[in-house]
Amino acid sequence: MSTSHTRAAFISAAMLGALSAAGCAADGKGDTGEVTDVTRDNGSGTDGGTDAGVTGGDAGTNTGDGGDTGAGGDTGATDDTGVTGGDGGDDTGETSGSDTDTGSAGPGVPHTSADAPICRDGTYPTVDSAAADELCESGAVHLINLTFQNGNNNMGGGAIRASDSTLSVHCSVFFRNHGVQEAGAIVQTGGTLTVIGSNFVENSTGYYGGAILYGDGDDGVLLIEDSDFRENTADYSGGAIQLTGSSHDDVLITGGQFVGNTSTYEGGAIATSTRSTVAIEVDGGLFSKNSSRDGGALSLQGEHCLASFTDTIFDSNSGTNGGAILSSADYAAVTFDSATITNNIADAAMRFDRDVTTVSVDSDWGTPGKDDNSSSDLISPCGTYATLGIGETFTCSSNGTWK
Secondary structure, three states, X not given: OOOOOXXXXXXXXXXXXXXXXXXXXXXXXXXXXXOEOOEOOOOOOOXXXXXXXXXXXXXXXXXXXXXXXXXXXXXXXXXXXXXXXXXXXXXXXXXXXXXXXXXXXXOOOOOOOOOOOOOOOOOOOEEEOOXXXXXXXXXXXXXXXXXXXXXXXXXXXXXXXXXXXXXXXXXXXXXOOEEOOOOOOEEEEEEEEXXXXXEEEOOEEOOEOOOEEEEOOOOEEEEEEOOEEEXXXXXXXXXXXXXEOXXXXXXXXXXXXXXXXXXXXXXXXXXXXXXXXXXXXXXXXXXXXXXXXXXXXXXXXXXXXXXXXXXXXEEOXXXXXXXXXXXXXXXXXXXXXXXXXXXXXXXXOEEEOOEEEEEEEEEEOOOOOOOOOEOOOEEEOOEEEOOOOOOEEEEEOOOOOEO
8 A cells, every 4th residue: 555645644553443343445445534433424335344354334324324234344243453343323423232342441531621522431442452554544534432552653653643634533542552763642744633532641652752743744733622641751752742843833732631741851741843833822731740851841942932821730840951841942932821830840940041032921930938839930031030929920031121
């Protein structure tokens, strides 16, 4: 199969069972590549997918309800990974047949917000694999209510590799996947990656991005909503997420938690690369107990970096340079709006080197002697500040002017 397709998502063998049950043909190509509760929305009348032990069955209808005959498997045929075709589901994408082997639940059920899709309780279909060959390609792939665990890829992306695509992941779990060179769970270069209501737990990499590596494609968009990243590790940078590449990327993170993620050198939770131009917007959310040498929670590097944090909590992160954030970008502007910055440990909670403008609007930098940052709150072009308190509003420009 060609690996040079334009606008295609290349999916690793960790997804073999899910994609076969979804109707990908033996040549690895489906009509849209959509995977919804292990049932294709629009059906596919192929007999392919037999390599995974799943029979194609009847095609069903074009409306995605599986038809009256139970498309998607012969009354619940099960593949090698323990994913079962089920009874074809209904027009909402449900696939649960009475004999469905759903596998283990992984590290908990993802949570939702009022705006997120409803995640079902209980166990999820589980894709459990140590292989990582590229199997299925499509311009748009949608994954809902799946658990990916124990994937291992020498290149990176122990669960998923995608390129210049539209990939969305809803209400899913990524548990103990490993990428030797790049991210343990998902590697995506270019296109749009959307993650909603999902958990990334104990994924790892030998280099960059313990859970997700995103970038190195055309101008892209990364959207993360109400998702948790816990105890992911990177031997170099980006304990949970690595943003890389020379193109302009927009990153929007809403809600969720980054807790206990680690990297050795840069960005315990999130790191940007030295070549990147990136705009990061974080609304809400918690960064806690993350650690790295440079930037216990975030390391901001690159040619141009804009970062804003609204109602975001940074608590008990640690490092050597910047317990919560280190910025050493050529140019950066960092804004805190109603943020909370407490109990972070390093030379300062926030260390901003080079050409950095810092804006604080009604933000809590701790109460000295109670929940203070150690050893100081802010190191910036304006100086070092160790006694910032509650409700701080100020601007420190890159030329050292304090307002």
